[in-house]
Amino acid sequence: MLNASLKELSDALAQKKISSVELAQLFLDRIGRLNGELNAFITVDAEKSLAQARTADARIARGDAQPLTGIPVAHKDIFVALGWRTTCGSKILSNFVGPYDAHVIERFNAAGAVILGKTNMDEFAMGSSSETSFYGPVKNPWDSSCVPGGSSGGSAAAIAARLAPAATGTDTGGSIRQPAALSGVCGIKPTYGRVSRYGMIAFASSLDQGGPLAKSAQDLALLLNVMAGFDVRDSTSVERSAEDYALDLDQPWPDGSTAKPLKGLRIGVPKEHFGEGLAAEVEQAIETALKEFEQLGARRVPISLPSSGLSVPAYYVIAPAEASSNLARFDGVRYGYRAPEYRDLADMYCKTRAQGFGAEVKRRILIGTYVLSHGYYDAYYLKAQKIRRLIAQDFVEAFKQCDMVMGPTSPTVAFKIGAKAADPVQMYLNDIYTIPANLAGLPGMSIPCGFGQGRLPVGLHIVGNYFAEAKMLKVAHQYQKATDWHLRAPAGIQP
């Protein structure tokens, strides 16, 4: 059951080989045993999960099940869930219990999925290592001295360690894809606007996008079927008719055949993503993966994303600017943490926020406040917005020559806990290949494609055109039918 795909779990539930309660209990037991070491979950509430599982079992018995009915799903602690403590990895929300359900949670609840718990994350999703959480760092199941990536590191680690069959995450600059890569799992950040942000605690509104993490592209498709959809409560949500992302995963690419299922697929390989800073072991694994794609019939096209070098600096203006404003509501007035002692209103604000936020969050609030300040706005914020348009334009040009863009998700494999904590710029460069998709609003995914010398996983990054998720998932699924990287599990965490 631990290694089973969501389809297999769904079948087992339908055939009464296992009940939803038993399945939830199985994973809850594993969490009980292994979470102390991995710290992938911030909150687990067995009673609530089992109650949902019982409801799911009744639904299955009624013959009213949907594909995810009865399947446990772990949620990044950024999604507000009714009755669940929702901390966003921060002390400032340490006492906050969700008074409503995020749109994503509503959708999973309606599908009959079981909330398995809330996963650990970088505080307010600000980080690439899951070390900035107030609730302690998450460990990488492949090597517990390493980070799992971030900010959705708890979700990625939970899947890698088989503490959950599926999980949700959010991605502002790579926060689904980079931890998926570093933890050896799959993750997709959909096109901006696909998944409603209602109830997803905002970091940088114009970049944030929710998405699933799982063991395979097929699982991602089933999860995305539930998560994606228009929501009137999110004005940036895109109104499009529903798609079944799982429907024709097994169909070859239009020109393909059984032997060469991806014949006709043009893979754009941006030269800018293979330069300085890319670890040789990562480059090698990516090269092997691209060769495998060629075996499947795809063609490699060298492309250029000339502005991509500006993406990290532009991102570190725009994201902190929006964050500085988004996080203003955490002021100790209405909910959340409030400093126990203060002299007056200003002192209450200062102490509450000084005590309630961690160092990385404060750093970004300060950067964001600075770049929006009178006299600096044009030089930083407006200029960054111009760069953002250039980066989007790069992709418009690229997609004239290719169908997908592929490259490394992250420049290195998982690094040691603490190794980059003192050097924010080194930390920020982790997302150098993933950030452009957020700035352009494009869908991006990461799938396991090999290992480095230290037996740590490497992720292949796939960026598609707007709303091309179904195609991306198909390409990934065809690759996963021919390879078994996604089936590898870390040693030592098996039962």
Next chain:
Amino acid sequence: MKWEIVIGLETHAQLSTRSKMFSGSSTTFGAAPNTQANAVDIALPGVLPVANRGAVERAIRFGLAVGGSINRRSVFARKNYFYPDLPKGYQISQYELPIVQGGEIRITSPTRGEIRVQLTRAHLEEDAGKSLHEDFHGMSGIDLNRAGTPLLEIVSEPDMRSAGEAVAYAKALHRLVVEEIEICDGNMQEGSFRCDANVSVRRPGASLGTRREIKNLNSFRFLQQAIEYEVKWQIGILEDGGRIEQATVLFDPDTGETRSMRSKEDAHDYRYFPDPDLPPLVVTEEWIERIRNSMPEPLQALRHKIVAYGLSVEQANQLTASRGTSTFALSLFADAPLKEVPMLANWILGPLSAKLNEEHLDIGKQGRVLPDQLKALSKRVSDGTVSSTAATTVILPAMWSGEGSPDEIIEKRGLKQISDSGAIEKIVDDVLAANPKQVEDYRAGREKAFNSLVGQVMKASKGKANPAQVNEILKKKLAGQLLS
């Protein structure tokens, strides 16, 4: 040497939508604290704003009415500052690209005749909540019912030259948004219409002086008093050789004085930037046309219609002072006999208006005296059943107090006119016999004596004699006596 006063106004008009600017909660005034604040209004983690279509339409209506240009693409921006009654830590407003730019308001200046006050812009924004500093023993209470209420901020150019002109402008604007285009209820006590005045003084011909902004003036009287005080204060400083510092000031109605709240040095840096939660507000040509076609008929047009019924321009102006009155009047005139229209108009402007003012009721919503009942009454005057005096002074007030229909009141109170000429002749004969002096005077050519005799007859009939018949019979009798 003389000083020239320069005034520009920023007016916040609360838009009359049922729900808030960016959330679905109600905007009704006066509910128990925090009962009209939902997850969005209290800025829970994860919530998002959705712009209210009705508020946008009202802003467009305003833009069309003042002849401004409607930006096809405008942008909501965040104005960032910390305050406990500002739940998100920012106010959603419009900054670089407002929905309306330009336009003008025509006013009658007390000294310069008809002038046009140019508008800079009008933009949509949300209101903040309220901080309650009383009743909490050393603490402050926060009421977020008002948080998120839709406002249209209307910014004028510094075109006014006296407190009187500022008040004339504010009144004209109030009338426009409340009566003319009906986008605001205009209740100033409840804060639905409030002004900030930017005031400076200069020597004629000099460049603009340093301005001070008087915040939150919620009555025309306070607006007048505050500007007058402020002008006097500024001139005093300058004539003593001082300098005006740019500042935001508050007006204290108790002392009649303005006092500085914060200087330019402590002005906030609001760090405006486009709100990433809200896409640019796109207004299509078709949408504007639909709004243009659904605009309420201009009061000017209603005035012309009323004059066409034969009423005076002055009466027409009075009847179109409010949208409600003009609608009521026109619906009443529409199927009344033309000769009854002046009587109906007099009733609206006289007894009915007096009662409505007394009880602070709206003519359209009062439900006490319905148009059909008024028409029934005017018919009874026309057909001679009752005198117009009885109708005006007795029956209308009785209708207001709920005594029933005009016919019921006439019956109950015995107000039916005496139109039987025999009976009237009898009374006239008695009056003539009892008043030889007046008869003598009339004969001597004193016309006044006739009126006195009419009065005597009416009195003797307890007001019930048909006045037209009384006149006729009295004239005939007096003529007969002259002949004899």
